[in-house]
Amino acid sequence: MSEAAAFPDPVPSTHPEEHPEEYLEALEELNDLPEPAELPDRAADWSADQDLVAALAIANPTQPPHSAAAPTAPPPPPRPVLPPVPPPLSPEAAKLAIELLVHDDRLVDPAVLDRGAQVTLTLTPSATTTPVEGSDSGNNSAAIAPATVLLSLPPDRSPDGEAVGLAWTDLWQQLMHRLYGGDRGWQPDAPVTLQVWGRSLDGRQLSAIAEALQEVQLRLDRLETDHPATAAVAIQGGYGLAFVPNPEAPAEPSEAEAAEPSTADCLYLDKTLRSGAEIRYPGTVVIRGDANPGSSIVAGGDILVWGRLCGVAHAGVPDNTSAIVMALNLDTNQIRIANRTARVPASNLDSPCPEVAYISGKSIRISPAADFAKNELRSRLGDPQP
Amino acid sequence: MSRIIVITSGKGGVGKTTCTANLGMALAQLGRKVALVDADFGLRNLDLLLGLENRVVYTAVEYLAGECRLEQALVRDKRQPRLVLMPAAQNRTKESVTPDQMKALVLTLAKSFDYVLVDCPAGIEMGFRNAIAAAREAIIVTTPEIAAVRDADRVVGLLEAEGIKNVRLVVNRLRPNMVQANDMMSVDDVREILAIPLLGILPDDERVITSTNRGEPLVLSEQMSVPKLALSNIARRLEGQTVEFLDLTANHDSLLKRFKRWLKGGSRG
Incomplete structure (x- = not known):
């Protein structure tokens, strides 16, 4: 089994040159974002790279100037907010913008830019x-x-x-x-x-x-x-x-x-993920243990936690919308799948049961595992409902 | 083989230093030779809690710089001759010592003492690195609050990464009546998150504050008290004895309630 050293940043697959309108929409949507509580969908982690956003704003002349203002998405640590007028392009940002427009499949060089570079x-x-x-x-x-x-x-x-x-x-x-x-x-x-x-x-x-x-x-x-x-x-x-x-x-x-299919293989971790631990893996991640609050799992495929999931889970990075997050006890307060983010409401179940989070339509839904198996899996396989 | 134990927590103010002082004293009362090392350079407190402030002449920094001998830097406690303290320098910062120096110091002490207890500073930076450099075991002190437990969890992860696998938990400042009213995390809640073996539970008690201010570790007091008993029990568990956990709820409810709880399966603490 192999683990890719490079792990693509969670950016939408839409390329600006190919679909400029969609791209603009995505950026504008991002700028309108208020509090995380009201977010049904959110382009995942865009804000993580301010330079990128700024570079894009300049690289794309049709971009309205206000879009260069940094979207202040709350979950990642606070970053300096860029002024509304785009500053002169830093050499790094220019390089990025060029790379972004030239290379289709490799939007950002993750080995260099991604903080979560992995052993x-x-x-x-x-x-x-x-x-x-x-x-x-x-x-x-x-x-x-x-x-x-x-x-x-x-x-x-x-x-x-x-x-x-x-x-x-x-x-x-x-x-x-x-x-x-x-x-x-x-x-x-x-x-x-x-x-x-x-x-x-x-x-x-x-x-x-x-x-x-x-x-x-x-x-x-x-x-x-x-x-x-x-x-x-x-x-x-x-x-x-x-x-x-x-x-x-x-x-x-x-x-x-x-270039290989990201869900090809699977990482088993036989331990409890403690606060501060971060797992990034291009395939599916299986944790046999708990994922404690303050930990984070970012996977290209599905995330399965055979235990209690309290940390942040981000499945299907960057754009696998059929990825799911499963846990024996889904006790986290935020789940991300592909480019969607959802806040998990406090469970109203008396006793925790295994739950599955998946993308249904435009938003993330959470169902008890039993119901998920009955309904969602069947419809994914194309079987008619009984 | 002497035991080198670091007492740490991540978060500040949860009672690391108080625990270190009392555990050291309790172990000495059990007949062990104990050295306490204050690793909190720049913010030293352990000497205050032991009431040894006025007897500190040299500190670990002077010893490491070769300006004094080991015996000169060690402060011997008059009340308990088996206990010595290696004080930290107050006029330096944590960067003035390297993990290698700390390791050498602690290993030197380990040659002549049964226990070396290292009082770790709060945080996970240089001071923490120094304190855990030589440790083979760790005691995590936490209070039943989410912030303290979260930090403790991070620290357990860091200790595991450093190869310190023998990590045990002390839950400090528990208020049984608040736990019963569901206003405070219970010991079981804390254990569920941290998933490490429990070494002891200490109640929130005014006598601890009084003894701290007086510079007399609680385990030295003549009068028997719940926190004193709990601390001595921790020391006995460290020694490998099996000691039942105290039922801290005992004072706070009626016989009927206790009976009901016993029927339900007897939760502690």
């Missing part, structure tokens, strides 16, 4: 693995070399050298999540290739990673980096090294993975 663990068929036929023919124990595990750390600076992304402590927490939380697809003593693009590691951090890997029976074997200092540390540690002084290289696999 990813991928199991790859290793080049050194002996062909499977060898094990079939008899001598099984020595023939199979364990598959290489690819561990990739998100960058903490953009190519221009600006600080973005995760600090070391947050990164460490994510790494622990991935090492201990998920299902362990790897074999004991599997070699690990550590990919560090756009981030420097010092000797202590590298040895901390190596120790942590050792604890879950993995062996740090090789380091791939574009940072000279990190490369030097790897040499000191006696690890294999691939030094690629070209920051564009890591974009390749992420694009390739983004």
Whole structure:
């Protein structure tokens, strides 16, 4: 199973060049937004990127000037509100706008701009693995070399050298999540290739990673980096090294993975998500445990919580409207599916029952799981109602 | 093998320092050698609660800088000779010490004491990193309020990420009558969210405030009281003994109500 390093920002799939009217509508709708309480639908997380909105406003000449004013959507942390008159385009914003208008499928480079850049663990068929036929023919124990595990750390600076992304402590927490939380697809003593693009590691951090890997029976074997200092540390540690002084290289696999259907695979987490924990995954996320208040799950596919869901859940990112959120106890106060957001009213059920949130028509609905199975699933499958 | 326990909470003002002072004293009364480390550089309080303020000469910062010996910096308690305090510097900030230095300090103390209790400052920044650097166990102190529980939850997550898996919970400042009136989270509500083993429940009590102001840990007082008993019970549980949780609701309702509750399955606290 693989986890894409790149994770697209939750932006509507409508491209401004193709459907300028729709796009404008979306932006205007956004500007009219009042309190979250009255939001039936909301373009998800647009406000998260003020620069983008500003850049778009300028890049699109038909845009009325007031749209450049920042929409003050409440859920994300407060950001500086842009003045109504668009300021001169910053180089970064201009670059973004161009990228937005040129590339269809990759609206924003998530690896650089997305705060939620993730540590990813991928199991790859290793080049050194002996062909499977060898094990079939008899001598099984020595023939199979364990598959290489690819561990990739998100960058903490953009190519221009600006600080973005995760600090070391947050990164460490994510790494622990991935090492201990998920299902362990790897074999004991599997070699690990550590990919560090756009981030420097010092000797202590590298040895901390190596120790942590050792604890879950993995062996740090090789380091791939574009940072000279990190490369030097790897040499000191006696690890294999691939030094690629070209920051564009890591974009390749992420694009390739983004092109794959996002619901292809599934992330199992066998633990309680505590406040501050953030899970981002392009496929379906299954939590065997609770998602406590203050945690957040963002998934390209469905979200299933076998426990109590109190944190924020955002399924179907960016535009999968058939995604659903299921929980044994749906106790959160906000649910997002694709580009819709809904506030969940306080449950009036005496005893909590499993519930499902899904998009029906234009808005998100929440039904008890039993009813959902009866009605919604049947109509999705095209069966006539009994 | 000595035990290194960090007492932390995330939120401030929930009773970390009070718990540290009293637990340290209670463990010393059980015959253990205890070192208390104040990791709250710049805002030190532990010496006040122990009534040792006027005996602090050197602090951890001077020891780490090599300006004094370890024995000079440690303050020994006259009332309880098995207890010592490593005071924090008041004129520095939390950035003046690194996690590695703290780790070295705590590990040095661990060589000669049965327990090293580290009093963690509020927050999850540098001070927190310093305090948990050497810890092998943690006690989370929280009050039955949503803000405190939310912060505690975050801290448990951070501790797990640092590999500290032995984390136990102390619910402080519980008001049984408010819980019964459904005006306060119950211990079970707190446990449901945090999902960590319970180490103890402390009632909200005026005597705790009095003892804090006087600089005399409550467990030292002659008079038996509910909070004193609850604190000693926590110390005994830390020692590995099985001690029943106190029924804090006992004073607040009638025999009939207790009987009804017992019929329903006997909830505590």
